[in-house]
Amino acid sequence: MNNKLTLITYISLVFAIIFTLLQIHFRADISIFAFFLSFIFTGALAYVSLVLVKKNLSVSGVKALAKMYEYAPFVYLIIFILRRAGKEGTAYKYDLITVLLWVAILVCVFIIRYQLNAKRVFDLNPLLAEKRASTTPKVLPLGLRIVKEVIGWIDALVWAVFAVALIEVFVFQLYEIPSESMVPEFLVKDRVAVVKISDGPKFPLSQAGIPRFRDYDRGDIVVFSNPHYKQDRKAQVQKFTSQLVYMFTLMQVNLNVDEEGNLKADPLVKRVCGVPGDQLVMVDGILYNRTKDSDTFSVVKDDALWAEWNLAGLPDSTKSKVNDIRFTQTEYQEMLDFEETRRNLNIQEAATECKNLVVQFAKIKKTVSGNANGALLAGHVVDSLNVPELYEGSDLYIYDFFNNFDSITRKMLFVEGGDLWFSAFMTDWISSIDNETLIGGDLYSDAMFRMNLIAKLTFARIALKYSTAIANGESVSELQKDTDFLNDFEKAQTAVIYLSRINDLRNMPVFPANTEDGEAQYIPSHSYFMMGDNRFNSLDMRHSYEYKLVAITKDDKYSLRYNSNMSPQYVPDSQILGTTVLRIFPFNRFGIPGLTAEKSQ
Numbered sequence: 001m002n003n004k005l006t007l008i009t010y011i012s013l014v015f016a017i018i019f020t021l022l023q024i025h026f027r028a029d030i031s032i033f034a035f036f037l038s039f040i041f042t043g044a045l046a047y048v049s050l051v052l053v054k055k056n057l058s059v060s061g062v063k064a065l066a067k068m069y070e071y072a073p074f075v076y077l078i079i080f081i082l083r084r085a086g087k088e089g090t091a092y093k094y095d096l097i098t099v100l101l102w103v104a105i106l107v108c109v110f111i112i113r114y115q116l117n118a119k120r121v122f123d124l125n126p127l128l129a130e131k132r133a134s135t136t137p138k139v140l141p142l143g144l145r146i147v148k149e150v151i152g153w154i155d156a157l158v159w160a161v162f163a164v165a166l167i168e169v170f171v172f173q174l175y176e177i178p179s180e181s182m183v184p185e186f187l188v189k190d191r192v193a194v195v196k197i198s199d200g201p202k203f204p205l206s207q208a209g210i211p212r213f214r215d216y217d218r219g220d221i222v223v224f225s226n227p228h229y230k231q232d233r234k235a236q237v238q239k240f241t242s243q244l245v246y247m248f249t250l251m252q253v254n255l256n257v258d259e260e261g262n263l264k265a266d267p268l269v270k271r272v273c274g275v276p277g278d279q280l281v282m283v284d285g286i287l288y289n290r291t292k293d294s295d296t297f298s299v300v301k302d303d304a305l306w307a308e309w310n311l312a313g314l315p316d317s318t319k320s321k322v323n324d325i326r327f328t329q330t331e332y333q334e335m336l337d338f339e340e341t342r343r344n345l346n347i348q349e350a351a352t353e354c355k356n357l358v359v360q361f362a363k364i365k366k367t368v369s370g371n372a373n374g375a376l377l378a379g380h381v382v383d384s385l386n387v388p389e390l391y392e393g394s395d396l397y398i399y400d401f402f403n404n405f406d407s408i409t410r411k412m413l414f415v416e417g418g419d420l421w422f423s424a425f426m427t428d429w430i431s432s433i434d435n436e437t438l439i440g441g442d443l444y445s446d447a448m449f450r451m452n453l454i455a456k457l458t459f460a461r462i463a464l465k466y467s468t469a470i471a472n473g474e475s476v477s478e479l480q481k482d483t484d485f486l487n488d489f490e491k492a493q494t495a496v497i498y499l500s501r502i503n504d505l506r507n508m509p510v511f512p513a514n515t516e517d518g519e520a521q522y523i524p525s526h527s528y529f530m531m532g533d534n535r536f537n538s539l540d541m542r543h544s545y546e547y548k549l550v551a552i553t554k555d556d557k558y559s560l561r562y563n564s565n566m567s568p569q570y571v572p573d574s575q576i577l578g579t580t581v582l583r584i585f586p587f588n589r590f591g592i593p594g595l596t597a598e599k600s601q
Contacts, residue, residue: 005115009049012069012108016042019076019101022094023083031086038079045072066116067155073106074162077203084205085237095208102203165244170201170210173578175223175269181532181540182269184308184318185221185593191585192269192593194223194578201577204240205233212573216272216528219302221580221593224530224571226266228545229258239266267577270540271306274511274529274570279522282508283443284339285309285535292522297443306533309506326501326536335502338494342450347433350453354426357460361412362419364467369414376419387424388417394549398455398499398560402462402492406476409463413470426460429453429556440555441518444509451503452552452559455495461488499552499562504543505536511568527570542568 020038025031048065080098084090168174177190186192200212216222229235242256256264274280278289281297285307288297308314311322312329319325327335358376366372390411395401401408412418433439438446462485469479479485511529512521523529532538539545544567551559580593 005112008108008111008115012072012105012112013042013046013049015101015104015108016045016072016076019079019098019105022098022101023079025083025086027086027088029086031083031088034079034083037082038076041072041075041079044068062116066113069109069112069116070159071162072109073102074159074166076102076105077166080206081204081240087233089233090206092207095203095206099203099206099208169196169204171195171197172581174584175267175580177269178263179265179537180322180324181534181538182221182271183311183322183534183537184314185271185306185533186269186583187318187321187589188323189586190583190589192580193582193584195581196578199576199578200574205236207574214579216275216573216576216579218272218275218300219306219594220272221269222272222528222530223267223269223577223580225575225577226264226268227541227569227571227575229264229266265539268530268540269580270530270532270538272528273300273303273306273531274523276525276527277522278529279510279512279520280508280529280568281442281444281510282506283447284343285506288443290520292520307531307535308533309535311534311536324537334494335498335506338498339506342447342454345450345454347439347450347453350457351427351430351433353457354430354460357457357464358419358423358426360464361422361460361467364464364471365413365419368467368471371416372419373417373423376423386417387420388415390415390418390421391425394561396559396561397549398552398562399496401560402459402496405459405462406466409466410470412463413467422460422463425558426456428558432555440553442510444507445553445555447507449553449555451495451499452556455492455499455552455560458488458492458495462492502536503562504564504566505538508542508568509566512570523570526573528573528576529568529570541571542566 016038020035020042023035023038025035045068048068080102083098084095172193172195175192175194177186177188177192180188197210198212198214200210202209225231225239239256242254245253245255254263256266258264273287274289277291279291279297280300281288287300287303287307289300290297310327310329310332311319311325312327312332314322362372362376366377391401391408412422439449440446465482465485465488466476466479469476512523514520529541531540531542543565545565547563547565549561550564550566551561553559583589583591583593
């Protein structure tokens with residue numbers, strides 16, 4: 001070999017030996033195989049380099065050397081991953097040194113491959129050229145020629161797969177949109193190109209890699225690791241393995257499943273809606289933000305350009321491709337009407353009505369059972385210490401509360417102190433409310449307080465009508481003919497539907513939440529808040545994957561409850577994998593995200 005090729009070969013072997021020594025590990029798991037694989041491959045590389053080529057210069061030896069160096073970067077990357085696939089992780093500095101060695105080997109490979117170019121290697125090695133000229137090509141039998149051809153195709157395919165894998169890890173990748181959370185921007189099965197190189201891609205199962213050299217703006221569509229899932233070593237290995245299989249099978253096989261065998265929603269494709277320095281709140285589908293420079297929340301106007309609430313109003317060409325349209329146009333309008341009713345609720349008038357309903361109920365209780373609190377009959381507030389605990393906690397779940405209105409009403413009528421509990425339930429909140437514009441101090445808290453109050457007033461009207469029917473000896477079937485009673489029940493159904501199907505998708509409390517002292521908190525640097533455009537069909541950073549029974553409002557001791565999965569969180573940029581730049585397939589939707597999507601008016 002010529003001197004340049006000899007020198008670079010020796011240097012590459014030194015790097016490979018040091019790389020191999022760093023793989024020594026004594027943990028009895030898969031990571032132990034990294035050293036043995038590295039030792040065998042490096043030994044074979046040294047043998048071909050120093051024996052077959054240096055001492056016994058031959059055409060076949062040069063070809064073998066070229067082929068081994070061609071695969072060296074991929075083999076050492078597999079070794080790198082194996083070493084980190086065990087139960088124990090590795091330190092960042094250790095990873096960084098190993099990565100730098102891998103990069104050094106990669107550079108050496110490029111130089112060696114250049115030196116081993118078919119034309120160049122024979123020009124620089126006359127003796128090798130003579131051997132090639134004096135060698136008579138062997139004519140292989142047909143069977144061996146076919147085998148050789150097949151091996152050649154397999155070799156080309158394997159090398160191409162490895163090359164594509166490197167490109168997809170570090171440069172860009174195609175993603176297939178799995179859900180309708182980004183309608184109309186992305187539809188299910190859309191293929192989207194995602195650029196990664198500027199987003200700080202890392203070597204698999206490590207934090208070593210290319211530095212991140214970009215920030216994100218509100219409105220950017222990003223791909224990121226789903227923070228709802230575990231991020232431990234086992235999960236990382238499973239995720240990386242599934243990504244490899246997904247890439248190698250051209251996005252046909254996805255092994256990234258949970259314990260029940262269901263596909264994980266990971267990674268996620270969402271839009272950046274909150275940036276560092278933001279404090280957010282969302283009410284009735286309108287996103288507000290404030291920063292340290294502003295004490296008041298203002299509308300994030302651009303969010304209305306992206307958020308899609310009314311899928312039924314999409315153009316027919318887009319709507320026909322959407323499977324899950326949660327609400328008809330009529331239902332959507334009913335939702336808007338309900339929200340307007342809640343916003344326009346007069347708190348003082350509601351307080352007066354609550355007191356009147358309590359007095360009326362006490363009078364009916366005295367008629368029915370002969371037992372009622374005199375203070376209530378006189379319209380006076382009673383001592384809350386004397387209130388029996390008829391219903392509390394999960395008893396106040398709004399669905400069950402309305403569904404069991406008859407038994408609850410009877411209990412309040414016939415159990416001693418039932419009227420006292422009803423009074424506390426309806427009026428305890430009044431003493432805690434001052435004349436501030438927003439109850440609870442912010443838009444969301446105010447909206448939820450009004451929601452709870454509407455539900456209570458609706459229940460009280462139903463209970464009062466049912467109590468009157470009992471006092472008059474009427475049956476439930478007769479009561480169900482009463483138009484006012486049916487209207488109240490329809491209002492109750494609307495409230496229950498809103499809380500169970502809409503509220504946590506349409507609204508979000510102040511995030512990050514203020515401290516207990518009321519001090520505002522903001523999204524920290526290098527962190528972002530993401531939501532899907534199709535807000536009614538997007539489990540995003542607003543939600544957890546688990547529901548729990550919570551009070552509708554914290555400003556009422558006797559608040560009704562509903563099932564909520566509200567748990568907003570921000571995502572550190574270290575979990576952002578890339579930024580969408582192009583919608584590639586289907587071809588009739590080809591275009592740059594943000595420029596071609598159709599929205600409802």
